[in-house]
Amino acid sequence: MEKKEEVGKENGNSEEPMQTLSDGSICGFESLHRLLESSLSPSVFKEVSRLLTGMNCGKPLEPLPIIEIAKELSSQHDFDIQAFRFNADKELLREPRIVRVGLIQNSISLPTTAPFLDQKKAIFQKLKPIIDAAGASGVNILCLQEAWTMPFAFCTREKRWCEFAEPVDGESTQFLQSFARKYNMVIVSPILERDLKHGETMWNTAVIIGNNGNIIGKHRKNHIPRVGDFNESTYYMEGNTGHPVFETAFGKIGVNICYGRHHPLNWLAFGLNGAEIVFNPSATVGELSEPMWPIEARNAAIANSYFVGSINRVGTEVFPNPFTSGDGKPAHADFGHFYGSSHVSGPDASCTPSLSRNKDGLLISDMDLNLCRQLKDKWGFRMTARYEVYADMLSRYVKPDFEPQVISDPLLHKNHV
Ligand SMILES: NC(=O)NCCC(=O)O
Numbered sequence: 001m002e003k004k005e006e007v008g009k010e011n012g013n014s015e016e017p018m019q020t021l022s023d024g025s026i027c028g029f030e031s032l033h034r035l036l037e038s039s040l041s042p043s044v045f046k047e048v049s050r051l052l053t054g055m056n057c058g059k060p061l062e063p064l065p066i067i068e069i070a071k072e073l074s075s076q077h078d079f080d081i082q083a084f085r086f087n088a089d090k091e092l093l094r095e096p097r098i099v100r101v102g103l104i105q106n107s108i109s110l111p112t113t114a115p116f117l118d119q120k121k122a123i124f125q126k127l128k129p130i131i132d133a134a135g136a137s138g139v140n141i142l143c144l145q146e147a148w149t150m151p152f153a154f155c156t157r158e159k160r161w162c163e164f165a166e167p168v169d170g171e172s173t174q175f176l177q178s179f180a181r182k183y184n185m186v187i188v189s190p191i192l193e194r195d196l197k198h199g200e201t202m203w204n205t206a207v208i209i210g211n212n213g214n215i216i217g218k219h220r221k222n223h224i225p226r227v228g229d230f231n232e233s234t235y236y237m238e239g240n241t242g243h244p245v246f247e248t249a250f251g252k253i254g255v256n257i258c259y260g261r262h263h264p265l266n267w268l269a270f271g272l273n274g275a276e277i278v279f280n281p282s283a284t285v286g287e288l289s290e291p292m293w294p295i296e297a298r299n300a301a302i303a304n305s306y307f308v309g310s311i312n313r314v315g316t317e318v319f320p321n322p323f324t325s326g327d328g329k330p331a332h333a334d335f336g337h338f339y340g341s342s343h344v345s346g347p348d349a350s351c352t353p354s355l356s357r358n359k360d361g362l363l364i365s366d367m368d369l370n371l372c373r374q375l376k377d378k379w380g381f382r383m384t385a386r387y388e389v390y391a392d393m394l395s396r397y398v399k400p401d402f403e404p405q406v407i408s409d410p411l412l413h414k415n416h417v
Pocket residue numbers: 146225230257258259260282283284285288289
């Protein structure tokens with residue numbers, strides 16, 4: 001209690017509700033986890049963590065040591081780096097299947113008024129040391145944030161930002177292919193795609209680059225947001241690639257891009273196709289979605305017995321021309337603060353602490369993929385699901401003559417005298 005008041009004071013007034021500050025921190029702390037750690041006694045913090053971030057094999061998630069070269073890169077280039085290990089129980093008939101996964105979150109590098117080519121090059125330059133830190137740390141599968149090559153200009157609805165769209169084998173893929181080869185690393189690269197063979201149409205796409213630098217395939221975002229400033233339908237179409245799972249050298253992975261995380265059936269479909277890790281590269285802002293962020297991915301990991309890697313970009317991106325969202329509010333030139341907070345959720349309801357809310361970062365997680373089946377066996381969610389009942393319901397629901405199954409209390413409609 002004493003500590004909590006201290007935190008309130010840092011915010012200027014202990015009577016005021018605590019607020020996030022303009023530097024993107026929460027009351028001066030880079031994450032909720034850090035705020036709680038500094039504000040609570042060690043024993044209370046331990047109990048709060050048990051409830052907030054769960055337990056893995058009966059213990060809090062183990063932090064992993066970070067190698068010197070990665071530490072140096074993180075201090076030279078000012079990015080957060082954290083590492084954890086998800087264990088699984090030892091099995092008698094299967095060896096552990098440990099995969100090292102990296103998630104990168106970052107802000108843009110130049111103002112959105114800079115020439116486009118410079119903006120793009122500067123983001124590439126910024127990412128180099130972070131990808132090197134991942135590669136040098138032995139990351140097997142690395143995922144970047146949604147539309148990582150560009151500012152998240154979709155709020156503006158101005159067509160000029162379409163220039164950032166690239167074919168699947170374009171410049172950004174070529175840039176990442178060299179890292180994939182150098183570090184024997186699978187890389188998931190979410191970009192704004194221009195499909196040259198289909199009339200130059202655009203998609204919000206994740207390109208999956210294999211550890212030999214080959215392109216394994218692509219997935220196109222299934223659901224387009226129509227909420228707040230996220231008017232993304234101006235730029236790309238609803239995906240037409242289904243829910244592919246990519247069998248890589250290090251495990252079976254799927255990509256549920258940003259707003260798709262609000263759709264439980266979207267998560268389910270990747271699970272039904274056998275995903276062991278699903279990435280959720282995102283771009284979302286505090287005012288809109290922050291209370292949902294720690295819940296949805298975690299729920300998906302639990303319900304589908306797989307790991308989820310959630311990534312959100314960082315910072316506030318200000319655009320040259322103000323825009324509105326048709327909600328009667330004044331025109332504004334930015335989306336609000338992209339709150340980072342990337343994290344990994346396990347199928348056993350454990351979860352890493354989040355990366356910073358206001359800083360670039362690399363989160364490394366070792367995960368024993370055996371945990372997925374162990375949780376399927378323990379909780380039996382796949383076995384107890386009634387897919388035939390859901391399938392029947394859905395097939396009736398999509399028909400125009402669908403009638404909701406509602407049984408009304410007959411007394412509700414009885415005429416009272
Ligand atoms: N990029 C994107 O789909 N954002 C939508 C906002 C949200 O889902 O939180």
